Amino acid sequence: MYGICNNASVFYSKAMEIIKSVKELKAKVSALRNDSKTVGLVPTMGALHAGHASLVARSVEENDATVVSVFVNPTQFNDKSDLEHYPRTLDADCKLLSGIGADYVFAPSVEEVYPEADTRSFSYPPTDTVMEGAFRPGHFNGVCQIVSKLFMFVEPDRAYFGEKDFQQIAVIQAMLADYVSRGEEWAMRLQICPCPIVREDDGLALSSRNALLTSAERGIAPNIYKALHESVEYSKTHTVEETKQMVVAQINSVDGLTVQYYDIVNAATLESVSNWGDAEHIQGCITVFCGATPIRLIDNINYK
Numbered sequence: 001m002y003g004i005c006n007n008a009s010v011f012y013s014k015a016m017e018i019i020k021s022v023k024e025l026k027a028k029v030s031a032l033r034n035d036s037k038t039v040g041l042v043p044t045m046g047a048l049h050a051g052h053a054s055l056v057a058r059s060v061e062e063n064d065a066t067v068v069s070v071f072v073n074p075t076q077f078n079d080k081s082d083l084e085h086y087p088r089t090l091d092a093d094c095k096l097l098s099g100i101g102a103d104y105v106f107a108p109s110v111e112e113v114y115p116e117a118d119t120r121s122f123s124y125p126p127t128d129t130v131m132e133g134a135f136r137p138g139h140f141n142g143v144c145q146i147v148s149k150l151f152m153f154v155e156p157d158r159a160y161f162g163e164k165d166f167q168q169i170a171v172i173q174a175m176l177a178d179y180v181s182r183g184e185e186w187a188m189r190l191q192i193c194p195c196p197i198v199r200e201d202d203g204l205a206l207s208s209r210n211a212l213l214t215s216a217e218r219g220i221a222p223n224i225y226k227a228l229h230e231s232v233e234y235s236k237t238h239t240v241e242e243t244k245q246m247v248v249a250q251i252n253s254v255d256g257l258t259v260q261y262y263d264i265v266n267a268a269t270l271e272s273v274s275n276w277g278d279a280e281h282i283q284g285c286i287t288v289f290c291g292a293t294p295i296r297l298i299d300n301i302n303y304k
């Protein structure tokens with residue numbers, strides 16, 4: 001049950017409030033802080049699924065209050081049509097969030113977040129220049145713009161991000177370290193909490209973009225994780241290069257799937273490795289085009 005309370009906010013249930021304005025959001029979280037309550041932030045672009053739900057559930061468990069932002073951030077899209085087609089399902093999102101126990105949903109307009117163009121530029125090479133950074137120029141700059149704004153609006157104790165976007169977490173960690181080095185108090189207090197990928201029973205990583213797949217595309221998409229999963233065993237007796245080739249060949253052999261890139265990287269720096277002994281933790285990161293549209297799906301796997 002919900003009703004309009006005033007122009008700025010909508011009460012969804014007794015327990016969850018939808019906030020549209022930055023001013024109101026700041027007032028709510030500052031009241032919580034004055035009351036010595038801890039605040040968890042879960043930044044999202046909406047079209048929520050069980051993967052997001054797991055982040056929110058963890059935040060609810062670990063903090064006194066949880067803010068979930070639902071905002072399709074235009075500055076991180078380097079493809080206009082991708083931005084236009086991104087699914088927007090605020091009503092369903094709010095129902096899901098209310099059931100998990102989120103306290104505030106911040107769902108602002110673009111004008112509210114960007115009253116003027118954001119000209120700030122963020123650069124953390126190689127973290128933001130390799131892989132997604134190379135194929136989606138400007139993407140991580142846009143992610144840093146919105147995430148830094150959300151961090152400054154909410155000043156959370158913890159912020160939760162899904163490991164499906166493995167590179168995004170590394171970029172956000174680098175951005176946070178930058179703010180810490182500049183002595184920003186909110187940054188010093190903030191802890192980034194990476195959360196494990198949630199998968200369908202057939203292995204497909206949950207993603208808001210899965211909603212855009214036709215049933216034929218949905219049928220072939222699990223081959224991405226199948227190849228990644230099988231490559232872990234394969235890697236035990238093969239080189240890094242052979243393992244890369246195996247993953248790419250196996251996925252490309254499926255009609256309708258085309259690998260854009262597959263890289264096996266040092267999980268800390270995101271630089272490519274040549275040998276399994278090159279880094280303590282090694283991750284394989286992939287992007288695959290699925291179907292005719294095509295839908296761009298990302299995934300990753302840990303080797304060690």
Ligand code: PAF
Nearest residue numbers: 043044045073143146165
């Ligand atoms: O991962 C996402 O959904 C987005 O990149 C984020 C972190 C919410 C910023 O818009």
